[in-house]
Amino acid sequence: MAKVCLPGAPDVRSLGPATQSPPPINFFYEHFHNSIRTELDSLSRTVAKLTSAPEAVAADLLHVLQNRYRFLEQVHTYHTSVEDEVVYPALECKVRNVTSAYTVEHEHEGGLFEQLTQLLALALEQKGKQRAATIRQLDCKVEEIHTTLRKHLAKEEGQLLPLLLEHFTHAEQAELVAQFLCCIPLAAVDAFLSWLRPIVPDQEQEQLRTQVCSVIPDKLLLQLIKTWLSPSAGSVIEAGGWPCNWRSSHVSKDLRPRMEAPPRQPTLSQMLTQQCSQQPPQQAQQRPPLQGIRYLHEAIRSALASFVKEAKALRANGSIDPLALNALVERQRLLRSVCHFHIASEEDLLLPAAREFSSGDEHGQQCYRHCHNEHNNETALLENLGRLLNDVKACSRRGAREAAELVGELVDSATAAHTAISDHMSREEVEVLPVLMKHLGAAEQRTMMWRSLRAMPLRLLERVMPWVAGKLSEAEEAELLDNMRLAAPSMDAALVELLCMWARRGRTPDAASYKGQDDPTQFSNETCGRAHPACSHAPRSAPSSHSETSSHETLAAPLHADAALLAGCKRRPSRDPSESPDPKQARLADPGTGQSLGQDPLSPSPGPRFLGQPVQVNPIDHIFQFHKALRRDLRVLEKEAGSYGALLADSKSWPAPDLLKQLEGRFHFLWGIYRAHSEAEDAIVFPALESKEALHNVSHAYTLDHLQEEQLFRDVHKVLARMRSTRSLAELRDFAGQLQRMCAAMRAALEVHVRAEEQELWPLFAEHFTKQEQEDLVGVIIGRTGAEALQSMLPWVTGSFTMDERMAMIDSLRSATKNTSFERWLETTMQPLHPAPTPPSPSQGKEEIEAAVNSVAAADPPESSAAAPLESSAAAPLESSAAAPSASALNDVDGVFRPGWEDIFRMNQKQLEVAARRMWADDSLEPERKAYLLHGLMASSYIVAQQRVQGPSTTPLPQPCPVGLTYHDAARGILGCTHYARRAKLVAPCCKRIYTCRHCHDEAEDHRMEQLDVEEMVCMDCGTQQACAADCQHCQRRLARYYCHICHLHDDEEGRSIYHCPFCNLCRLGRGLGIDMCHCMHCNACMHLSEFGKHKCRDLSACPVCTEYLFDSNLPFRELPCGHFMHSHCFAQYSHYNYTCPICVKSIGDMTAYFSMIESLVSRPNDLPPEYAKRTQ
Known part of the structure; x- marks a missing residue:
């Protein structure tokens, strides 16, 4: 596609990166950033003096800080304005989805400056202890701003600057620098450039001036920018003093230009009189020049209405x-x-x-x-x-x-x-x-009006002038423009002509059609806009739609103040092309209207209806609701750190060590929770977003946030370690103050990060992901979260929720884990999460429904789908159930399936169906017997439910067996059994007999023992029968290295790692979920992390050879290439006489060599026996 240049503008190809001059964008992203950092360093030193200064000196320092932070706030405003209005829209046209997070950060930083201004004003009004307390708050707020700004600048240099250097020629970069100058208030341009000139080498300044002037097509604007960039521009400041909205005292001594100190400032009336003496004599007029202020007021009032x-x-x-x-x-x-x-x-x-x-x-x-x-x-x-x-x-x-x-x-x-x-x-x-x-007088009023106009940036004036002038009569407009000409000095002649030209745009026919709308955004930056829109240099094709995404697969736009630059980009319409164009959408696509908003390649989807219609909750919402609890605990941590510091400041004795331990414990808990959340985002959420074609690059800025925030946590950890080791009370006070500042900075950094995620990333899931995709994503996230982490995290998160939010979250988790045993684990371990009985209230109906669902779930366990591969080869099991019951009852010695009642009652729906088919195909059963068994099989769920409702049977139970020692390794004296090493025996809840483990019970009895129902144990050291626990209550001995309070599993074998999976609700071999294992919600099985991305989800739950239920089998099994599973020992026997899967008849291995041997035999008919030589198939 050919590049389009405006008439009179040079071709940008003539100024490409082939030249040896430094990139023009370095002026903004290197010199300007370094100047801000230097100013921050200087301010930090001044604030450090303030905290220890006497009250008389503190007042002077507060005045200095007030002026200098006002200067820094203005500099920050220029920085954010040019990025939001110019740089980000231009960059989005070439590299999508990289700037939205930075816009949110700009807004947050502006709020921090506003809070700092209020604290400085308050501190100046106070005295004594009140001022000292405010100064401590001020110290923390300064740390927040400095940390946030440094973090923001580092991110821009790490992500945005390389993209600008890669995708923009030197000419395009020079255009961005020119737009930067147009975003600075006219009265402050000379002062700002004088502040930067000492840092930029003279040669680079000259090259930048040449490059910038070469890309400006408008002659009046070119004349103005040449004046700004000329080396003698700083003399204007010396002659006339610092202009409106800019004071010499605002600039730090480290960065102030090397010039003579400005003369003593005269009064404002004297300055106006001096400037008015240079104006030509004016003619009599009806309206005072300050009437222009009323014109602006009326335009603002009308636009707000x-x-x-x-x-x-x-x-x-x-x-x-x-x-x-x-x-x-x-x-x-x-x-x-x-x-x-x-x-x-x-x-x-x-x-x-x-x-x-x-x-x-x-x-x-x-x-x-x-x-x-x-x-x-x-x-x-x-x-x-x-x-x-x-x-x-x-x-x-x-x-x-x-x-x-x-x-x-x-x-x-x-x-x-x-x-x-x-x-x-x-x-x-x-x-x-x-x-x-x-x-x-009239001349002085004109001067005041002129200086009021110069308080605005040039880009803003290009939109304000036609907006205000368009509401005036011809006589009022002419008078306004005449007053500008009379008030402006001769050096501002080009500026006056620009303003008059823009004002006349308000009376064009197109502008007349917008007059009734009172919308200043209808007027665009035609002169101060970019001469060469970035989209014309790098056209991007609209992404193709994805069938797997929902009807909401659209991406709402990051809004930029000058979004007309993006109007030239190709857009994918969200409506039928045959429909008549929407006038609002037509304005969005017309770059001349100025109404265009910075749109991403997909148009925004229709918003939700909220009158009389319920809005559905998305599954992914509860992952982002983690932010609510994170904000709460960050503020609590900051408050506790402040309280600890205040206690030390007023105390002369060493504080109680428990206070520091409590503070350190809260920090480490918060750090662990944050790390788990950020790792889940980096490993699962962000890759899922990046997998959508329309969302490439959307998560890079947030990954950088995680790296920077992790460093903040490490820094706080170091300070806490020093506080714990110090023996000096003075040092402890200093560390406590440092800790309070760092906690405040960490909280501010995390707050802006989570706000950006909520504003920019969270909506993307509703627009680009179906509900099922969101549920799958939630399943993957919690499938890598261990039981201990969930047990501590869920109450922590839901503690900040309302009852409706809590119920919605639990329902969402149940839906995402519907194929697993997660709900049974939830009922066992997380009782506080479930609604407790309360007095009658409007929400009582919901609580009753919740209780009913819980009771049904307890009576009928949820269905379990196929077990996932727990090993990838037949060599050795990577994972097997350490406490899983063996379903050996499914196979008798003669191979005929003869299930007992206990097996029937324990089966889930899929097992019932398999058992019914096999029973129906069993010809050894008499028809009457077969019908009876089938009837009992199908009614088993009802029978079990009735038995649970009626309670335990009153039939006398058998007496327990006498307790005796059993050994796992008799030679070494290790107590236990052949299955486990342990120092305790279990009391079977079904028959009240004592066995070392459930496997020993199942081998000896004609029924099976439910491990989860075990309540009592017997210590083999002292013989005491007691409630299940990790230690013996009588002899206080540790019974095993590992104990699970849910499965009541003791394992004392050295070197074996076991964890409890909350979704299998079983203990399994491995270091833990998210460490080396994960749980697949579709397969309902645990597997190694390395296998998760390669495995195929299957719903089969039994070995196709022996038909044993693989989910709770303690025997190793393997995954076939087709995705089905088989016991390892079954595979070894089956592969001796067959090479196809018994389910899908696909090859069970690599048969290339085998087929090659057959082909080689067939290709040599002479080598075949005579009886086969002439046979064909």
């Missing part, structure tokens, strides 16, 4: 339209940016000037303080509105039931923001603007 109307339409329609929701997200981001920079200009220009003119008016001073507080409230309202929009978007994508409630909260939040901002603007128009209009 339209936003509320659109938000209410989401709720009124009864379903969430993804296109409408995406449009709201885009509109909120633009309005938030406009309000942010407008508030900054008011704080730096309007309010200080009004306060200066009303110095003696107490009412006016109080009004201005009230306006300042309202600014903080408006910022918080807009941030909360953005978070709610993202939550609604994520919930609607995954069809969550919370979507309806969140939409209601969204409407309330939008209404509150509209009301608060409208009232605030009305107060300013009544109490602030009249004061300024009274004391400032």
Whole structure:
């Protein structure tokens, strides 16, 4: 596909990576990042001084920190703006699914800066102990921000920078740098570049200037950027002082450009008068120039009212339209940016000037303080509105039931923001603007308006100017533009022409059609947008649809403020091509409208209906609900670390050691839980996402998060180890403070990580995975989780759930493990998870249903499907049941199947069917006897259930056998039996006789013993009969190295590893699930991890030769190439006379050599005996 260049623009092929100059993108991802890190280091040193400084010095340091963190926040805003608006959309066009997590991190980092600003202001107002406590909180918040920013920068350099270098030519990178400059407020561009120039080599600056200027097609914009990048641009700062929204004190001493200190700042009125003296004489006019502030206020009010109307339409329609929701997200981001920079200009220009003119008016001073507080409230309202929009978007994508409630909260939040901002603007128009209009002349007002415009970035002004001007009459627009021309200095002539050109776009016929919509996003960045859209350089074909995915297999888009760049990408329509185009969708596809949102290759699926219709819970939801408990415990850990530090600060004696042990225990438990969760994501969840063609690269950023977070846990572990080993109280205090800061940083890092997963990854499962696929995924995850881990994790997770969430999670686990014995294990070990009897309440019906299901499950064990391969060859078993009962009763000595009643009652449905067929084919049985046995066989489940309801029989039980010593190895004096080494015997619950193990019982009796029903044992050392336990209650001796309290299995054999599988509900050989073994939910069998990915799931549960039930067999068996299973000893005998599977008649091995020998014999007819030489087949 040929590349398309705009007229007047150079061909990007002329500036490829073949040149020897450094990549232009290094200006952003190397020099800019290093500057931020250097500033963070400098701030860390200042904060360290603050914590130990006396109160008089602390106040000065707080003022310094307030200014410098304001500077850092502004720098961070420029960094995130260019990435969200330019870099990420461009990169998504070439490499899909790599940037969504970073956008969420940007929002979280902005919230952290907001919290830090509030803490700094609070600390300045307080004194004494209150200030000291706030400084401790401030210290933790600083650690949160620094850790989060460093983590974010490292991730970008590890993932995004290599992709930009690989997929973007030098010309394309230069375009991105030019867009970066357009994302900085006009008043701060020169100061920002002066801050960076000392770090960038002179030669690289010159090469960058040449490359950037070569890719800008617009002459006015080119002239402006040339001025910015010229080496003498810094002199402007020295001549006129630091401009609006940028102060020299904001820059750290380490990075401040080497220039003379700026002169003492004059008052604002003096500065305005000085600048107005350079303006030409103005003609009389009817409206004061500050009327332009009212124009902007009216546009913001109108857009917010339209936003509320659109938000209410989401709720009124009864379903969430993804296109409408995406449009709201885009509109909120633009309005938030406009309000942010407008508030900054008011704080730096309007309010200080009004306060200066009303110095003696107490009412006016109080009004201005009230306006300042309202600014903080408006910022918080807009941030909360953005978070709610993202939550609604994520919930609607995954069809969550919370979507309806969140939409209601969204409407309330939008209404509150509209009301608060409208009232605030009305107060300013009544109490602030009249004061300024009274004391400032027309020229001074024009200067103030001009400086207010320069407080916005160029890219934002390209959309704001036509939006505001389009609402004005021709006379009002002309007057506004004339005021700009008069106020701007001669060096800003190109900028004035750009602004006037953009303002005139608001009166074009296309813009007139948008006037009634009050939507500023309709206007795009045609001048400040990229001249060469990335999609034209690297076209991508739309992925083919997958039949295995659900109807929701769509990917909602990561939203970027300048998503018009993505409109040129190929999209796969979500509707029938024959249908008439949706006007909203048409606007999304038109790059000239500015309405396009950053879409992924698949269009968003229709959102859920939430009026009168229940929303189904997806199985994967409960894996992500782990995050709820993780957040809770992270905050508890941080709180306990803070309490421990506060205790040490106020104490002169050594604290109780139990406090540190408790803190360390909570940390290690949390670390283990987090590690299990992250390993499950890395090994199972992320590969499943990457297996979908449309989701390639979606999980790489989260894998990097896991690596960085694991390092955070290790660092905390080291600090705890030092606290445990130190003998100095002063050192312990220092370590406690360090621990509190690190716990806060770890909590912040994990919170942004899980929020990104919930917003971006969680919805993908509802869109790209069927319910069955999700259940399979959940089965694989918990199939690698051991019984001990589940036993500790499930109560921990469900402890933060409501009753409905808890029941939904248990139901989901039951569904994912329906072929296993997991429910019986759950009933045995996790009683608190099941709803307990409560007084009558609305949820009582659900509890009764739950209890009924539990009782039925206890009476009738769930069906078990085929056992999976526990060994891959006949050499040696990798896995066999260490406590599994042998089904030897299925085969008598003469080979005829004659089952006893105990066997019949213990069979599951599949075994019953197999037994019935064999019994029907047994010609040795009399017809009457056969009919009687078949009738009893089919009614066995009912008979067993009735026996359990009626309770134990009153028939006198036989007396127990006398206790005697038995040996596993008599020569070595090891107690036990031929099956197990142990120092205890079991009391059979069925006949009350004493045997060393259940196998000994089954061999001696005419019935079988249920291992799970065993309750009592007899110690072979002292002969005491007691409840089953690991140790003897009388002689206190350890009875075995391994003891399972569920199977009541004792095993004292040295070197043998045994674990209890909660899904088999049996003890098996191996180190444990997730270590070397895993459980397949389809096969209902444990297998080695190396075999899991290669095995074939089968539903057969019996050996096809001896028909023994393989699931609980203690004999080794192997998998055939066709996927069926057979006992190893059966295979050895069967392969002597047959080479095909008795079930599917496929070869049981590699028959190549065997067939070759036959072919060689057949090809030599002369060597055959005479009677066979002429025979054919």
